[in-house]
Amino acid sequence: MRNEDTNKSPVCTICGTEDFSDCGHLVADLDVTFFECEGGALSDKFHDFVDILETAFSSSVNQGQNFQTNFGFYQAHINELWRSVDNHAEGGSEDVVGDGSIFFGLIATLLLDAGANEYLGPVVIDGGPGCSSACRLFFSEAPENTVTEMYNLLATTFTNATAATSSN
Ligand SMILES: [Zn+2]
Numbered sequence: 001m002r003n004e005d006t007n008k009s010p011v012c013t014i015c016g017t018e019d020f021s022d023c024g025h026l027v028a029d030l031d032v033t034f035f036e037c038e039g040g041a042l043s044d045k046f047h048d049f050v051d052i053l054e055t056a057f058s059s060s061v062n063q064g065q066n067f068q069t070n071f072g073f074y075q076a077h078i079n080e081l082w083r084s085v086d087n088h089a090e091g092g093s094e095d096v097v098g099d100g101s102i103f104f105g106l107i108a109t110l111l112l113d114a115g116a117n118e119y120l121g122p123v124v125i126d127g128g129p130g131c132s133s134a135c136r137l138f139f140s141e142a143p144e145n146t147v148t149e150m151y152n153l154l155a156t157t158f159t160n161a162t163a164a165t166s167s168n
Pocket residue numbers: 012013014015016017020023024025026
């Protein structure tokens with residue numbers, strides 16, 4: 001992994017070490033080419049974020065709503081994600097990360113809003129031909145708390161949306 005501009009190893013934005021997989025500050029190592037969460041506190045909880053979107057999307061399908069409702073700050077991301085999921089007409093919801101670029105855009109926004117610092121790349125992992133990937137690295141003083149805060153931000157978004165829909 002290297003900073004494509006400087007050819008140096010990326011460093012933790014909190015403590016400055018190159019050994020950032022062990023310093024305890026890594027919130028997320030997002031592979032934004034192959035759309036995988038490769039490390040950090042978020043990787044253990046990553047499926048929770050898929051689950052909350054699946055649940056919201058499938059309940060919306062069951063209630064016959066389209067998703068053009070009030071999702072507050074994340075509205076654009078979530079609406080775009082909703083439109084990218086092509087199987088929701090049949091009530092399927094297993095493919096909420098179908099468009100990885102939108103899903104990872106939402107995750108990155110949540111990371112920053114929850115207070116994570118992003119290492120300013122560009123960061124690449126060199127692979128074989130066609131296998132190099134771009135990464136985004138996020139750090140904080142207390143990564144587990146940051147992930148909890150991310151989850152609360154997203155959960156609150158859906159709670160508020162449900163309340164707004166119910167009161168109509
Ligand atoms: Zn660190």
